[in-house]
Amino acid sequence: MRHDASVARELKITLGESVVAxxxxTVSTLVLEVPVWAMFxxxxxxxxxxxxLRQGLINLTCVFVGLGLGIAAxxxxxxxxxxxxxxxxxxxxFAVSVLVLSLRHLPVFNNLxxxxxxxxxxxxxxxxxxWSAFTELGLAAAVGAAAAGIAVVLQRLALRADARA
Structure with a gap:
């Protein structure tokens, strides 16, 4: 019986994460008109x-830095x-690699x-x-990071509700 409850919980979480994704x-493509792959x-x-949330924002900031470095390159x-x-x-x-690999020594924003x-x-x-490329790709990435954060929150809520039951 315990196994059935575990499978049901995992199925709920998987379906919830899939709905968020x-x-x-859909919002990326139909509303914002940014590439879905960039959202992911x-x-x-x-x-x-x-x-x-804190690490998610740091990680997203590192993506923005990478976009900026790509545009500069x-x-x-x-x-x-x-x-x-x-x-x-x-x-x-070579120049971009040296710069990016050096950034790993920053105190907080160091996600290679x-x-x-x-x-x-x-x-x-x-x-x-x-700047247009930065805006489009950055917006798409921000939507993806926000969606991932929402998926994590929903997963934690489902696990808490399941633990109380």
Whole structure:
């Protein structure tokens, strides 16, 4: 009997998390017109370290920093390509890697996974480096991180209610 209750609880939690993810994807696409995959970058970032609101915000901030670094790398690539040719990629990747890997030594905002999620999100978008790209991808990531936070809160509420029953 105990096993049945555990399975039922897990099913409730899974369905609840799925509803939250579905709503976030729908709002991202139909209301905000931002890419769903970028929303899931924010969702993933929420879970990279410490599953609570404070860490979720820190993780999301690291994604924003990564987006900014990606945009800067894209702009640097555009500027340097006429001068360095095919060596531009090597120079830019090296410079960005040194910078990102150095950021892990910051006291709070030091989530390497968050930085790299932001970088990858920018380059995967194939958008030109711009504030518009930052806004669109950052908004999508923020929706995803918020949705992940809501999913965690709902999970905790379900577990508490189940413990009281």
């Amino acid at each position: 579905t709503l976030a994807a 970058v924010g969702w993933i970032s929420y879970f990279t370290r410490g599953v609570n 894209g702009a640097a690539t555009q500027v340097l390509t006429p001068h360095l040719g095919s060596a531009t990629l090597t120079a830019v990747v 996974l968050g930085f790299f999620l932001g970088l990858v999100a920018f380059f995967a978008s194939h958008k030109p480096p711009s």
